[in-house]
Amino acid sequence: SPVPLGDYSAGSNHVLPTSGTARFSSGLNTASFLRLQQHIRYNKTGLEPIAKGIEALAASEGLHAHAEAIARRFE
Structure with missing residues (x-):
């Protein structure tokens, strides 16, 4: 098959990853x-059973506004 068929119509392409990125x-x-x-x-x-876990993870990462966003839904 001609290269332009793959490039423009058939869906395959010859643009391949470079610098070793073909590994992934x-x-x-x-x-x-x-x-x-x-x-x-x-x-x-649905949120209630996992809310405290989310708050704890957010707080442990220092993302206190994230923890607060969950807590506010149960005030």
């Missing part, structure tokens, strides 16, 4: 241009 990265592809997003939804009932 693949070649350039359409997914390289996507921005993934996550959506997480918890209600108070």
Whole structure:
């Protein structure tokens, strides 16, 4: 198959990782241009059993506003 077929239509690409990054990265592809997003939804009932653990982890990292954001939901 001609190279332009792969470059422009078939979906493969010849842009490969350099400087040894092929150990953990693949070649350039359409997914390289996507921005993934996550959506997480918890209600108070779901958050309550894990709230204290989250507060403790946040406080241990010095992220007191994060801990406070959880605590405020139960005031």
